[in-house]
Amino acid sequence: MSTVELAGADSRSAAQPPARGRKGSSRSTARTFFTPGTIIASVLLGITIIWALFPGLFTGHDPVDGGDTAALLAPSAEHWFGTDQIGRDVYSRVVHGASRSLLAALIAVGVGLVVGSAIGLIAGSRGGWVGEVLMRIVDVLLSIPALLLSLTIVIVLGFGIVNVAVAVGITAIAQFARLSRSQAVTIMQADYVQAAYGSGGTYWSVLLRHVVPNAVSAVLALAVLQVGSAILQISTLGFLGYGAPAPTPEWGLIIAEGRNFVATAWWLTVLPGLIVMAVVVSTHRLGTALRKAAE
Amino acid sequence: MSPTLRYILSRLGQAVLVLFLAFTLAALLLMILPGDGVLARFANPALGLSADQVADIRDSYGADAPWYIQYWQSLVGFLQGDFGFSVNSGAAVSTLITAALPSTAVLALCGFVAAILLALIVTVLASYGKPPWLANVIDSAPALFVSVPVFWLGIVIIQVLSFQLGWVNVVDPGPVEALILPTLTLAIPLSAPLAQVLIRAVADVRTQSFVHVSRAKGASEGWLLVNTVIRNATLPALTIAGLLFGELVAGAVVTETVFGRNGLGSLTAQAVANRDNPVLLAIVVIATIGFVLVNLIVDLLYPLVDPRLRHRGRVGRAARKHLATSTADPAGTSGAVGAGTAGAPGNGTSGTPGTSSSSSEYNPDQNSGSGAGSHSLDRTARGSGTQSAEESSS
Numbered sequence: 001m002s003t004v005e006l007a008g009a010d011s012r013s014a015a016q017p018p019a020r021g022r023k024g025s026s027r028s029t030a031r032t033f034f035t036p037g038t039i040i041a042s043v044l045l046g047i048t049i050i051w052a053l054f055p056g057l058f059t060g061h062d063p064v065d066g067g068d069t070a071a072l073l074a075p076s077a078e079h080w081f082g083t084d085q086i087g088r089d090v091y092s093r094v095v096h097g098a099s100r101s102l103l104a105a106l107i108a109v110g111v112g113l114v115v116g117s118a119i120g121l122i123a124g125s126r127g128g129w130v131g132e133v134l135m136r137i138v139d140v141l142l143s144i145p146a147l148l149l150s151l152t153i154v155i156v157l158g159f160g161i162v163n164v165a166v167a168v169g170i171t172a173i174a175q176f177a178r179l180s181r182s183q184a185v186t187i188m189q190a191d192y193v194q195a196a197y198g199s200g201g202t203y204w205s206v207l208l209r210h211v212v213p214n215a216v217s218a219v220l221a222l223a224v225l226q227v228g229s230a231i232l233q234i235s236t237l238g239f240l241g242y243g244a245p246a247p248t249p250e251w252g253l254i255i256a257e258g259r260n261f262v263a264t265a266w267w268l269t270v271l272p273g274l275i276v277m278a279v280v281v282s283t284h285r286l287g288t289a290l291r292k293a294a295e
Numbered sequence: 296m297s298p299t300l301r302y303i304l305s306r307l308g309q310a311v312l313v314l315f316l317a318f319t320l321a322a323l324l325l326m327i328l329p330g331d332g333v334l335a336r337f338a339n340p341a342l343g344l345s346a347d348q349v350a351d352i353r354d355s356y357g358a359d360a361p362w363y364i365q366y367w368q369s370l371v372g373f374l375q376g377d378f379g380f381s382v383n384s385g386a387a388v389s390t391l392i393t394a395a396l397p398s399t400a401v402l403a404l405c406g407f408v409a410a411i412l413l414a415l416i417v418t419v420l421a422s423y424g425k426p427p428w429l430a431n432v433i434d435s436a437p438a439l440f441v442s443v444p445v446f447w448l449g450i451v452i453i454q455v456l457s458f459q460l461g462w463v464n465v466v467d468p469g470p471v472e473a474l475i476l477p478t479l480t481l482a483i484p485l486s487a488p489l490a491q492v493l494i495r496a497v498a499d500v501r502t503q504s505f506v507h508v509s510r511a512k513g514a515s516e517g518w519l520l521v522n523t524v525i526r527n528a529t530l531p532a533l534t535i536a537g538l539l540f541g542e543l544v545a546g547a548v549v550t551e552t553v554f555g556r557n558g559l560g561s562l563t564a565q566a567v568a569n570r571d572n573p574v575l576l577a578i579v580v581i582a583t584i585g586f587v588l589v590n591l592i593v594d595l596l597y598p599l600v601d602p603r604l605r606h607r608g609r610v611g612r613a614a615r616k617h618l619a620t621s622t623a624d625p626a627g628t629s630g631a632v633g634a635g636t637a638g639a640p641g642n643g644t645s646g647t648p649g650t651s652s653s654s655s656e657y658n659p660d661q662n663s664g665s666g667a668g669s670h671s672l673d674r675t676a677r678g679s680g681t682q683s684a685e686e687s688s689s
Contacts, residue, residue: 140316143587147545148579151567155575156324232444236549239446240564252446259450259553263458270454273447280442 038289041282048279052099061089063096063249072265082267084258094272097249101231101276104165104243108230111169113223116176117215123177124184125203125211131181138177146171150233154242161234161244168233172226179222183215190214217294225287228280235276251276303595310591314584321579322369325572327362369576378577383569388577391562399558402550403543405474406481410539413482414489418528421490422497423516434494440487445546449480449553465554477554481546488535488542496528530601537590544582 051058066087073083081090119138123131141149153167187193187210196206237243238252246253251272258268360368372379378388417433424430453476457465463475500506501524509519551560559578566574
């Protein structure tokens with residue numbers, strides 16, 4: 001009976017009940033989302049993004065060429081984070097490094113998001129041997145410790161920040177696949193999916209019209225969470241020397257270059273590290289809040 | 296007994312299958328795909344090798360054989376403990392690894408024990424600390440520790456403890472002194488997810504009615520902490536054992552590099568820097584064996600730690616029934632608490648990525664969907680364990 005009724009309605013209206021339910025709770029969600037913690041996190045992330053887009057607005061110093069500035073100056077009004085062993089302004093290097101580190105993190109999360117979600121959505125909506133095989137691949141990806149998996153991929157692809165980003169992204173595939181699979185499994189059991197099939201929907205139309213839109217908020221929340229982990233992993237690989245080559249301002253590399261001066265020039269490592277930490281904490285905070293809002 | 300045995304065997308089979316596939320993936324990436332690594336390294340004219348010598352070297356590495364022969368030979372070799380030879384130094388990989396292993400094992404063990412101690416201290420202070428604001432500050436510490444770049448932490452620890460305060464000598468330390476700072480560096484990030492899970496678990500357990508009953512009967516907070524709360528919090532902590540192993544591996548690589556220690560971690564870093572694929576392959580395979588073993592052991596331990604899991608079949612329901620009958624009985628604590636934290640559907644256990652439905656999470660017999668084998672990996676989903684653990688603390 002219900003199938004007959006719904007057969008006339010187009011599948012978009014069949015998808016509306018869950019969408020409306022979500023809209024109804026959005027006001028209270030917004031209230032719980034904007035806590036002091038998430039506001040501070042948003043501001044910090046916002047500053048970092050502007051650093052990445054317009055580094056020239058924040059610093060007049062050249063990040064790569066120190067010129068005739070004295071080396072190893074302590075932090076001052078002129079050089080907020082001091083200068084390094086060849087007179088480069090460390091604050092300027094951190095600001096200019098933001099674009100590289102954030103872009104690399106976006107590439108990494110993008111790889112994980114696209115590949116992982118595709119695997120997970122197909123596995124969750126198809127089931128059967130296709131789903132079984134796909135999730136076994138995910139199991140294998142998960143069974144190799146993340147750092148070693150990314151090192152394996154870096155050794156194959158070669159060094160460089162884009163390759164490092166791709167390697168980190170591949171380690172994130174498994175998580176996106178698991179999340180989107182569980183989302184897809186839940187969604188496929190919903191009445192509106194049954195209705196969409198009943199009204200003549202094909203597998204792909206149901207997948208694109210119902211499964212993907214309804215899974216997207218949870219997956220995006222995970223993506224924001226992953227940005228922080230990606231920044232952390234990329235800076236680790238950069239520190240180990242597999243990322244950008246030497247003069248490039250990249251966060252992990254900046255800290256690696258400063259470590260020979262721990263005894264004399266603490267600012268070379270401490271201040272850039274604090275920035276990395278603040279950005280990672282902020283994205284974790286926001287991602288966690290978004291994930292709660294998505295639930 | 297028979298279903299138990301079947302469960303153990305099926306988990307064992309899954310572990311072996313995953314290991315085999317992981318080896319295949321790593322071998323494909325590191326051996327087959329690069330094509331002619333030997334030629335690239337030894338055909339360099341600066342080495343002054345004649346064509347015959349290069350041919351000999353190629354022969355000794357088996358580089359001319361078709362890929363499936365190479366794959367088969369290395370598979371057989373790995374099964375026999377022969378990991379081939381380093382492209383960089385020519386030494387047998389197994390020799391390199393046995394030489395590096397003890398130092399890393401000591402470091403990992405110290406770091407792990409220190410992390411557990413640290414996590415327990417943080418948990419007790421965050422849950423019972425006074426005044427409340429101090430407890431709150433400590434409560435948010437793990438979220439911060441998760442976000443610390445380990446390499447940076449190591450450098451800062453050297454800076455503060457060694458150069459500023461002069462407590463530990465890093466320039467010319469004795470064997471024990473040399474272990475202090477790396478252990479600390481390894482332990483702090485390792486303790487964070489553990490502390491997050493424990494804090495959440497303690498908060499859950501403390502609201503259980505059997506705790507109120509015990510307290511009403513006159514039990515002191517200290518007695519409660521040791522006898523019911525910590526005991527029941529160990530189960531959620533077990534769920535992140537795999538995650539901790541992964542952190543330990545990553546931590547060892549970074550820590551040994553920062554502190555200039557010789558070990559598996561620095562061997563890994565050098566292998567990547569020198570493109571020494573055979574060495575990296577061996578390390579990846581060994582670490583994966585460790586990782587899969589940890590997950591296997593945890594899976595097999597569950598039914599021992601949590602009596603509810605000895606019920607076969609619909610564990611969630613059995614647990615809830617258990618909960619209904621035994622909440623007020625402190626003797627049945629583990630059953631009751633487990634049901635509260637793990638059995639409730641849709642209420643993700645701390646440490647378990649929110650992606651999986653927790654009511655079936657602990658059901659060893661469940662074979663639908665991604666299969667029981669993947670559940671152990673579910674729990675260890677790297678990163679997301681940290682994140683969901685972080686979520687639990689906020």
